[in-house]
Amino acid sequence: MRNMIENLIKNNTYIDDKVIMLSMLSSAKASANMYLNSALTSSTPELRAIYSASLTQMVEGHTALTELSINKGWFKPYDKPIQQLTCSYKESQNVID
Template sequence: MGLLDELFGDNNVTNATLGDKDIASDMLKDSKFAVTSLAMMVTEISNPEVRTTLAKQLTSSVQMHQRLSDMLIHKEWYKPYASPQQQLSQDVHMTQNAIR
């Protein structure tokens, strides 16, 4: 039994199971990376056809990122408007729960 088995629950380890919130948060992080990378590429590419293609992909990626962010905010899995103190407190609480 490997790490993936533990993460996805094949070992009956409930604390290590990836939930919807974890997967969605990871998708949001990856989406942000894609938007950032595409934005950098669009500004650095010299070929107009490639620039146009990348700009269209950037627009699509931004829209997907917004939809994903809205979903996480709606489910209260992501709270971008919380104060820094609230965010830190929530992170500490989640870490303590993960350790237990």
């Protein structure tokens, strides 16, 4: 059963470094949001300090991932907005096809 599922995934899904990076960035964003909400709603200063420290680590990690993505050319934040929209549209068409 396991081999069958692995074969289905390998045959139907193309996973490269960019896809993994997007997944990591999405997870980091969700985690940072969780730590921010926890820090804002914590009942004691000690908990607030713990959550704030964790939030700082999450932001630093997200920054490192974003810089890596820019250096690899996967993200182009300095392109004109119309170029960014065109690129996003083409990528969405590739997903659909």
